[in-house]
Amino acid sequence: MLLLSFRKAIFTYFLGLCCLFAVPVVAKAQNDSLKTIPVEKLPLPFRLPKVIRPQGQTLKRGAGGDTLTVIVPGAQSPANIQHVLVLPIIARSIETGWSFGGASAATFHISKRDTTIRTSNAQAIALYTTRKQLVLALNGSIYFPGERWIINEQLSYSSFPDDFWGLGKRAPDSSKESYKFKQYYVYLHPQFKIGRRLFLGAVYEFQRVFDVQYKAGGLFDEQNVVGRQGYHVSGLGLSLTYDTRNNAFSPDKGTMLQFYFDHFASVFGSDYEYTNYVMDLRRFIRVYKGQVLALQAFGSFNSGDVPLRSLAYLGGANSMRGYYAGRYRDKNAGYLQAEYRIPLWWRFGAVGFGDIGNVGPELKDVNLEHFKYSYGGGLRVALNQKEKLNLRLDYGLAKGHSQGFYLQLGEAF
Secondary structure (H helix, E strand, O other): HHHHHHHHHHHHHHHHHHHHEEOOOOOOOOOOOOOOOOOOOOOOOOOOOOOOOOOOOOOOOOOOOOOOEOOOOOOOOOOOOEEEEEEEEEEOOOOOOEEEEEEHHHHEOOOOOOOOOOOEEEEEEEEOOOOOEEEEEEEEEOOOHOEEEEEEEEEEEEEEEEOOOOOOOOHHHOOOOEEEEEEEEEEEEEEEEEOOOOOEEEEEEEEHHHHHEEEOHHHHOOEEEEEEEEOOOOEEEEEEEEEOOOOOOOOOOOOOOOOOEEEOOOHHHHOOOOOEEEEHHHHHHEEOOEEEEEEEEHHHHHHEEHHHOHHHHHHHHOOOOOOOOEEEEEEEEEEEEEEEEEEEOOEEEEEEEEEEEEEEEOOOOOOOOOOOOEEEEEEEEEEEEOOOEEEEEEEEOOOOOOOEEEEEEOOOO
16 A cells, blocks of 8 residues: 555656646657648647546646646536646757747537547647747547547647758758748648548648748758748648547557548649648557557658648658658658557556658659668656556657657657
């Protein structure tokens, strides 16, 4: 009993610290995604959980006494709110300096009578940094009765500096240039169930990039980078998703196959005409006593005049860990990654991972010539054992002495 009380005390203290630093803290790497499918445009090292299920009628407090979690019992409205999570944020990375702000996540059921469907969720985040960067975002997923319809959405605004090494797989470290931009972003992805675990969807994406500041006569002008003067794009497409994963946060079995395309054209109000094709294949295999082999193959391919922030790239907190997100950019990119997950003791686990990938102006150029690789390992702490929601601490090493440390909620994939 004394040992159990000691464990609870240690974990409560650790959880209080984790809640304070719930945003990924990234050194030499940055994650661009808040989205439920990998159309990665938002320049923010942050990833909110997709699903948080109700844990009972309780009130949790942090180590300092601040309310962190409020669970609202049995509301009578059709959209029954079950769980509201509010977190203060303090984070630091090379890209942002110190970041301050807050995040919240709410979960609910559209129909309280249908308890078999996944829990709907909505999240909000506001961040301001010591480098005068601002990010505001809303996103979520809504599951309708019987999961006949699913809607994913995101709205965001960002004012953010970034780094650019030029286009292509041979961009040298010495070519790095800094630039700034502001961006509005809208993403909608309704899906309709057409079969068991099979969904057909429509994808809409709007992006306005403005107030772009870069070095005159530098890489942007030399390589004639599309969209360097600012632009807006608007596109519409289709998706097909097959998903048998058994958990939203950390599946230990199942498959996810997703294909979609998004066509941007003047008829939709776009400044540039191009088409983005994405393939995302994931497989999770139980190996031995809770150990899991996780595999992913991902490709983003473009045709037409692709503007700056829509270029495919390598790096970040969720793939090719160890590379700065956007270290290599071009029209096309693809990578393979594998991760082996091992439970250790109580709420703790460990992982080892490795990635290989490349970029290129044509699909044929995404090959083994000047290929990129990264590898590393990390620790896992189960913040919610029932839902398998983990805090992950990863350290990635990449080709060319690049490296990065990541502190984040949820698995990389």
